[in-house]
Amino acid sequence: MQVRPCEIIQRNGKSLVFGMEWFPILGENLEQHAGALARRHKASHWVGTSGAAASVGLLRGTVQAARGRPMYSAAAAFAALHPVGTVVAIVPIPGGRLWLVAVHEGAVMARTDEIHDTAETLQAILNLLTEAHPGLQLLDDRRSSWGLLDTLFEQDPGKPLVRCRHLSGRSVALTMCCAGLALWMGRGVLYAGEQAPAQEPDAHSAWQAALATAAEGHVLHGVGGLKSLLDTLMEQPVHLGGWALRKIECHVRAGQWRCQSRYQREDGDNQSFMRKALPAWELTFDPLEGAGALWAVPVPTATLAMGGLRRASQNQAELVSALQSIRPAFMQLRVETAVPLSMSVPRDSRQQEIPRPPSIRLIQKRAIRLQAPLRSLALLLPETRHMSWDKLELEVSQLSNPGLLNSALSVSMWGVLYELEDDATNPSDTVRGPMRARHGTGGS
Numbered sequence: 001m002q003v004r005p006c007e008i009i010q011r012n013g014k015s016l017v018f019g020m021e022w023f024p025i026l027g028e029n030l031e032q033h034a035g036a037l038a039r040r041h042k043a044s045h046w047v048g049t050s051g052a053a054a055s056v057g058l059l060r061g062t063v064q065a066a067r068g069r070p071m072y073s074a075a076a077a078f079a080a081l082h083p084v085g086t087v088v089a090i091v092p093i094p095g096g097r098l099w100l101v102a103v104h105e106g107a108v109m110a111r112t113d114e115i116h117d118t119a120e121t122l123q124a125i126l127n128l129l130t131e132a133h134p135g136l137q138l139l140d141d142r143r144s145s146w147g148l149l150d151t152l153f154e155q156d157p158g159k160p161l162v163r164c165r166h167l168s169g170r171s172v173a174l175t176m177c178c179a180g181l182a183l184w185m186g187r188g189v190l191y192a193g194e195q196a197p198a199q200e201p202d203a204h205s206a207w208q209a210a211l212a213t214a215a216e217g218h219v220l221h222g223v224g225g226l227k228s229l230l231d232t233l234m235e236q237p238v239h240l241g242g243w244a245l246r247k248i249e250c251h252v253r254a255g256q257w258r259c260q261s262r263y264q265r266e267d268g269d270n271q272s273f274m275r276k277a278l279p280a281w282e283l284t285f286d287p288l289e290g291a292g293a294l295w296a297v298p299v300p301t302a303t304l305a306m307g308g309l310r311r312a313s314q315n316q317a318e319l320v321s322a323l324q325s326i327r328p329a330f331m332q333l334r335v336e337t338a339v340p341l342s343m344s345v346p347r348d349s350r351q352q353e354i355p356r357p358p359s360i361r362l363i364q365k366r367a368i369r370l371q372a373p374l375r376s377l378a379l380l381l382p383e384t385r386h387m388s389w390d391k392l393e394l395e396v397s398q399l400s401n402p403g404l405l406n407s408a409l410s411v412s413m414w415g416v417l418y419e420l421e422d423d424a425t426n427p428s429d430t431v432r433g434p435m436r437a438r439h440g441t442g443g444s
Contacts, residue, residue, distance in 0.1 A: 017073055024109075049108050078101050086102065093149065099116075110305050212305075245396050256299055257296065258294075281295050363418060391414045
């Protein structure tokens with residue numbers, strides 16, 4: 001873990017720490033996991049926040065300015081003020097710098113609680129947060145007199161940072177002496193070729209680390225990702241220089257929507273198509289009757305940790321209900337059976353698999369398949385917060401009698417919904433199989 005720049009601001013004997021590194025917690029036993037996480041990263045202090053979600057903030061290194069005094073996390077204090085929803089704050093701090101913090105359902109979000117020297121670096125993180133959480137509340141002290149810094153010092157800051165007890169030099173010497181004595185007393189066993197057992201990793205921490213590694217290969221496109229695609233589709237001309245649009249295919253590659261349009265010649269020619277082509281297009285021709293255009297659009301993404309995934313039972317109650325209400329506008333809308341996210345099971349020093357503790361919930365995914373008029377995607381957009389997409393196909397046809405499910409512009413899409421599994425020890429909190437509902441949410 002790299003040492004992050006932090007700032008300690010003191011007022012009236014109170015010390016607030018700005019700039020801790022935050023990690024999401026998936027499961028229970030916050031204090032147990034926080035302590036293990038802090039020791040693994042050689043942090044000097046830690047603090048936890050929890051509501052509907054949970055996270056742990058770490059601070060590494062000796063903090064001279066607050067030696068002997070209790071320290072409190074500014075981000076944790078802000079989270080206590082906003083236990084519900086997603087709230088982002090931008091606060092000027094001494095030295096002309098800007099502090100950005102974001103909380104989601106009472107937990108500080110990863111990649112926030114950061115101090116920025118320029119507005120440009122701050123804006124990049126703010127853009128990611130806005131795309132992942134379009135409904136977030138922004139408190140910007142640069143433009144409005146929220147008095148957030150004063151508020152953090154005036155309110156009860158909550159629990160102070162917990163100091164990690166690492167071995168001192170004297171303790172290390174004593175430990176080495178004891179270890180040497182133990183080796184001398186057990187030399188007969190050692191000479192027989194046996195070794196002292198290695199310290200086993202904490203099961204909860206080991207599984208948390210394995211989950212974090214598995215999640216690194218997946219991203220959420222969310223509302224911002226789908227909106228970026230819809231915006232670029234709306235910009236594509238249906239008729240262009242005597243050519244007619246017939247089909248668009250888009251795939252996600254390397255953080256971009258990479259799209260290809262297919263046009264059919266009507267009464268134009270290649271030169272008329274080239275004159276009318278959009279500047280960002282790369283053109284191809286099927287010498288006499290066909291023309292193509294290639295272009296790419298960046299896909300806003302968020303990590304699975306930043307997305308604040310919901311449990312399967314929450315999706316069954318909230319997401320499926322929303323899908324039921326828009327189902328009549330779709331020819332097909334399927335949310336398939338959940339499968340666990342592929343991951344490597346953590347192992348102990350003997351390379352034996354570590355049993356998963358009950359406090360750990362696995363991440364799972366459900367394949368999504370839909371067919372609908374292009375206009376119907378606007379209804380789906382608000383419900384795509386925890387979704388990602390692989391492919392879109394748009395077909396253009398001639399219709400004499402368009403209707404609710406009949407449109408000249410129809411789309412097919414393939415994607416994934418991410419969620420947390422439910423507590424297997426609570427049968428009433430478990431959802432299995434496709435998310436079936438009235439009006440065929442689970443089928444076509």
